Amino acid sequence: MIPGAFDYHRPATIEDAVTLLASLGEEASILAGGHSLIPLMKTRLASPDHLVDLSGIGNLKGITVAGGDIVIGAMTTQFELIASEDLARHIPIIAETSRLIADPQIRYKGTFGGNVANGDPGNDMPALMMALGATYRVHGPDGGRDVAAREFYHGAYYTALEHGEILTSVRIPVPPAGHGxxxxxxxxxxxxxxxxxxxxxxxxxxxxxxxxxxxxxxxxxxxxxxxxxxxxxxxxxxxxxxxxxxxxxxxxxxxxxxxxxxxxxxxxxxxxxxxxxxxxxxxxxxxx
Amino acid sequence: MTKSHIELTINGRTVEALVEPRTLLIHFLREQQNLTGAHIGCDTGHCGACTVDMDDMSVKSCMTFAVQAHGASITTIEGVANADGTLSALQEGFRMMHGLQCGFCTPGMILRAHRLLQENPAPTEDEIRHGISGNLCRCTGYVNIVKSIQYAAAKINGTPFQEAAE
Known part of the structure; x- marks a missing residue:
C-alpha cells in the first residue's frame, strides 16, 4: 500500500511550523510519530498534499517538573513516558497507561501529543488527561492559548484544535502524594x-x-x-x-x-x- | 512532488539517496538498497516482520517514511552477524533452539530481540513475551522463539542456558 504523493517539510521551530501550516492551507497535515496518520495515508483515507514533520523542533520533547505541575512536550514518545523517573515518582498512572498502548515498536515512535491531539476516541491518553485535569498548550497564527482537556474533545476526530494550530505541550497537576x-x-x-x-x-x-x-x-x-x-x-x-x-x-x-x-x-x-x-x-x- | 535528499547510516555504511517523500522506509531498504531481509508482512503495522533498528529503537519500517530516517543509523538483519561472518548470539539462538519454521518473521524477531536485550540483558520469560508482542509468528507458537532469545541472553551474559520445562 503506497500513500499518495505529498511534499515534505521539516521546520526547525514552532513559529516556522505555524507559518508553514498557515501558508499551505487545509491540505497540510502535521506529522508527529506518524503511527496514526501513516496507516490512514497508506489506505488513502488521508491524502494530504503536504506533511509538516515536527521532529526537527527540538524543544517539543521532554518532561519537566514545574512547581506543582508536570509539563510534557508533545513530541515525547510513549517509550519516554514509560522510562521517565519523574513520572514514575509523581504520576505513575501515565506509564501504566502507556504500557497498554499498541506494542513496543509503536511506543518508540508514537507520541504523547499525537495521542491526545488527533481526536481518535480509541486513544487511551485523552480520558486519562481528563481524569487528571490536564491543560493543553496550543500554538497558532494568533499566538498561544490553553485548552482544558475536559473541553477539548467535541466528536470523533473533532477537537478544539483549529486547522493551523499545533498542540505543543500538556500541563498536568501532580496528584497528592499517596494517591491511588x-x-x-x-x-x-x-x-x-x-x-x-x-x-x-x-x-x-x-x-x-x-x-x-x-x-x-x-x-x-x-x-x-x-x-x-x-x-x-x-x-x-x-x-x-x-x-x-x-x-x-x-x-x-x-x-x-x-x-x-x-x-x-x-x-x-x-x-x-x-x-x-x-x-x-x-x-x-x-x-x- | 519534490524529491528529498537523505543521508543515513545503514549497517555501518553511509548512504545518500534521493527519495520521493511518500517512499516508505521498507521500500527504500528493499528496492533501492537491495536489503531484502526485512519483510513486508501485513503492511498495516501489526505484524512486525518489517522491524529494523533505528537510532536504538525498534521501528516498523512499513510505518515510517524514508525521509524520517534522514540522519539516522539503521541496522537490518543483514548487519546483525559478527564482523567475522559468524552468527550473532541471537542468530545462533534461533538456529539452535529451532526458533523459526518458515522464517518470514525471523528478521523482525531478531531485530526486536536485539533491542530488547540491549535494554534488558537478562529478561524473564514474561518480559520476553511482552517485549516481542509487536511481532507475529504464524508457525512456531512462540515457545521456541522465547527459548532462542533466552539462549542468546545466556550466551551474551556468559551464564548457563537452562531450557525451561514445558
Missing part, C-alpha cells in the same frame, strides 16, 4: 483499541474517599470524564453500594458503537467492570 490510581483496559489483543477502559485517580483519608476522578476510553464519540460518578464516591468508604452507584452513573453516560469489539450493551457493561477493577486497584495503592 489505576488504568484498566479490556482489549482483545496487543495493539487493539479498548473494548472499554477506565482511568481512576483517588485520594483517601482514614478509609474515606476524599477525592475521585474517573475517565472512560472508547465508549462514546469522545473520551469521557465521569464527573457525576466521581462525585458520588467522595465522602464514602468505597463500600459496595457507593461503588455500585458510581458504576451506574458512569455506565449511564456511555454511548458506545456496536462493532467488532462487541455490541453496545456489552461495551457499556465492560466500562463498568473496568471501572470497578480500577477503583479496587486504586484503593489498594493509596497510602492513607
Amino acid at each position: 490510581y489505576a488504568y484498566e483496559k479490556l482489549k482483545r489483543k496487543v495493539g487493539d483499541y479498548a473494548t472499554a477502559a477506565a482511568a481512576v485517580v483517588i485520594t483517601m483519608a482514614g478509609g474515606t474517599c476524599t477525592s475521585a476522578s474517573i475517565g472512560l476510553t472508547n465508549v462514546s464519540e469522545t473520551p469521557l470524564w465521569a464527573s457525576e460518578a466521581s462525585a458520588l464516591l467522595v465522602g464514602t468508604r468505597l463500600d459496595k453500594p457507593s461503588v455500585d452507584a458510581a458504576l451506574a452513573a458512569a455506565e449511564a453516560i456511555t454511548n458506545p458503537a456496536s462493532d467488532m469489539r462487541g455490541p453496545a450493551e456489552y461495551r457499556t457493561k465492560m466500562a463498568g467492570i473496568m471501572l470497578r477493577r480500577a477503583l479496587e486497584r486504586a484503593r489498594s495503592r493509596t497510602e492513607a
Whole structure:
C-alpha cells in the first residue's frame, strides 16, 4: 500500500511550523510519530498534499517538573513516558497507561501529543488527561492559548484544535502524594483499541474517599470524564453500594458503537467492570 | 512532488539517496538498497516482520517514511552477524533452539530481540513475551522463539542456558 504523493517539510521551530501550516492551507497535515496518520495515508483515507514533520523542533520533547505541575512536550514518545523517573515518582498512572498502548515498536515512535491531539476516541491518553485535569498548550497564527482537556474533545476526530494550530505541550497537576490510581483496559489483543477502559485517580483519608476522578476510553464519540460518578464516591468508604452507584452513573453516560469489539450493551457493561477493577486497584495503592 | 535528499547510516555504511517523500522506509531498504531481509508482512503495522533498528529503537519500517530516517543509523538483519561472518548470539539462538519454521518473521524477531536485550540483558520469560508482542509468528507458537532469545541472553551474559520445562 503506497500513500499518495505529498511534499515534505521539516521546520526547525514552532513559529516556522505555524507559518508553514498557515501558508499551505487545509491540505497540510502535521506529522508527529506518524503511527496514526501513516496507516490512514497508506489506505488513502488521508491524502494530504503536504506533511509538516515536527521532529526537527527540538524543544517539543521532554518532561519537566514545574512547581506543582508536570509539563510534557508533545513530541515525547510513549517509550519516554514509560522510562521517565519523574513520572514514575509523581504520576505513575501515565506509564501504566502507556504500557497498554499498541506494542513496543509503536511506543518508540508514537507520541504523547499525537495521542491526545488527533481526536481518535480509541486513544487511551485523552480520558486519562481528563481524569487528571490536564491543560493543553496550543500554538497558532494568533499566538498561544490553553485548552482544558475536559473541553477539548467535541466528536470523533473533532477537537478544539483549529486547522493551523499545533498542540505543543500538556500541563498536568501532580496528584497528592499517596494517591491511588489505576488504568484498566479490556482489549482483545496487543495493539487493539479498548473494548472499554477506565482511568481512576483517588485520594483517601482514614478509609474515606476524599477525592475521585474517573475517565472512560472508547465508549462514546469522545473520551469521557465521569464527573457525576466521581462525585458520588467522595465522602464514602468505597463500600459496595457507593461503588455500585458510581458504576451506574458512569455506565449511564456511555454511548458506545456496536462493532467488532462487541455490541453496545456489552461495551457499556465492560466500562463498568473496568471501572470497578480500577477503583479496587486504586484503593489498594493509596497510602492513607 | 519534490524529491528529498537523505543521508543515513545503514549497517555501518553511509548512504545518500534521493527519495520521493511518500517512499516508505521498507521500500527504500528493499528496492533501492537491495536489503531484502526485512519483510513486508501485513503492511498495516501489526505484524512486525518489517522491524529494523533505528537510532536504538525498534521501528516498523512499513510505518515510517524514508525521509524520517534522514540522519539516522539503521541496522537490518543483514548487519546483525559478527564482523567475522559468524552468527550473532541471537542468530545462533534461533538456529539452535529451532526458533523459526518458515522464517518470514525471523528478521523482525531478531531485530526486536536485539533491542530488547540491549535494554534488558537478562529478561524473564514474561518480559520476553511482552517485549516481542509487536511481532507475529504464524508457525512456531512462540515457545521456541522465547527459548532462542533466552539462549542468546545466556550466551551474551556468559551464564548457563537452562531450557525451561514445558
